[in-house]
Amino acid sequence: MAYLDNIRTFVRVYELGSMSAAARDLRISAAVASSRISQLEGHLGIRLFQRTTRLLNPTEQGNTFYKGASKILEAVEAAEADISDITRSPRGTLHVAAPIGIAQRFIAPAVPTFREAYPLINIRLRSSDRKLDLAAEGLDAAFFLGVPEDSNLRIRKITDCPRVLCASPDYIKNHGMPTSSDELRTDMHDCLNLRYPGAPEFQWPLQTANGVKRVTVSGPFESDHGEILTSWALDGQGIVLKAVFEISEHLAKGRLVPVLVDEPPLPIQLACLYMHRRRQDPKARLFIDFMVDHIQASMPK
Structure with a gap:
């Protein structure tokens, strides 16, 4: 697990371009994040990043390792999802985002009910009206008002809001x-x-x-x-x-x-965005289905 944690930390540092940002995202200290990267570099015998006081850039080896490391994490997530499907006990942590108005009125009030039904799933809800990058910010799903610009994302329409x-x-x-x-x-x-x-x-x-x-x-x-x-x-x-x-x-x-x-x-479209592979995760699928039904039932007519 320690080696997997090191890989996971490397991937987040690479994607966010910052040791401190990755540490916040993973809920660890910057010192722990730096130590994990150093351990990984020691194990591989290469430098993954060029560091200065202001900049952190991946080396050529770092770019190459990222391609394989991200596939490793995807494979682990897929394996865990398969186990959850077999045992019918979805577990783990979901990172979800929504505009402030949607989060306050619909998502946040329904999270405790969802947690009662699926007590092994933890929810990390981020509310923001700014544009979000699902991949860079490690989000499993993002509720969205408008039309997304990224054609690589999957979209599930919920309703049109007058x-x-x-x-x-x-x-x-x-x-x-x-x-x-x-x-x-x-x-x-x-x-x-x-x-x-x-x-x-x-x-x-x-x-x-x-x-x-x-x-x-x-x-x-x-x-x-x-x-x-x-x-x-x-x-x-x-x-x-x-x-x-x-x-x-x-x-x-x-x-x-x-x-x-x-x-x-x-009117403006309210939809849920997710990357294709995230939708295959049983806990993400359950959460999206639950919230879509809840929002449609709760939306003022």
């Missing part, structure tokens, strides 16, 4: 009710945008009498946290584009009111 443009009554009182999406392109209205590092230019896809119009919007505030945008909208700071399930209570109580109802935004 969306709405909305603002607080105070914002409408101070700025007026927009009568056309063209007003969003000007400085007449402030738009609250979800933006994260590497995000493309922000556009709101609206359904009009002449087809879909993609409106480039801007405003004084942006955040990579969807709940922050909601709080700003409630505070009268601008117009926000939100999935209805995220703000249904605020709409029902009049704290937020729909705007541009004649040019509503396109």
Whole structure:
């Protein structure tokens, strides 16, 4: 097991490009991660990485060893999955990610129920509205709003989520009710945008009498946290584009009111992403099936 742990640590260091990042991902200290790499290098009699105080780059031998090492780990995972299937006792740890709103409203509340049914499966849930790299971050599954860019991932559609443009009554009182999406392109209205590092230019896809119009919007505030945008909208700071399930209570109580109802935004797809080999793991399959059923039953109509 020690040798396998060393290989697993090497693979994560290689994929994340950082000793400290790999250590955090594996929940060990950076010193332990460094020691494991040194032990592996000693066993192989080669240098796997060129290290400086700031950079860590794989050597040619490191690149070659990674190809074989990743296959070793895949083979071990497949063997463990086969045993779980035979014994019907899935076990191990699942690394799962979801947008903050999905994680808070659907995934996190259902995790204890899933754990009661499968007590040998541990869940590591990461909630983030930024774009995630499943392979680089070691995720077994990621719930996703939108259309994924990576064609190498498998996707399981859960539902289409209606969306709405909305603002607080105070914002409408101070700025007026927009009568056309063209007003969003000007400085007449402030738009609250979800933006994260590497995000493309922000556009709101609206359904009009002449087809879909993609409106480039801007405003004084942006955040990579969807709940922050909601709080700003409630505070009268601008117009926000939100999935209805995220703000249904605020709409029902009049704290937020729909705007541009004649040019509503396109619905957004909610799906679960996974790499093909992950779907073969019984514990991943069970978790995805469980959460898809739960979300579909819980999503406000």
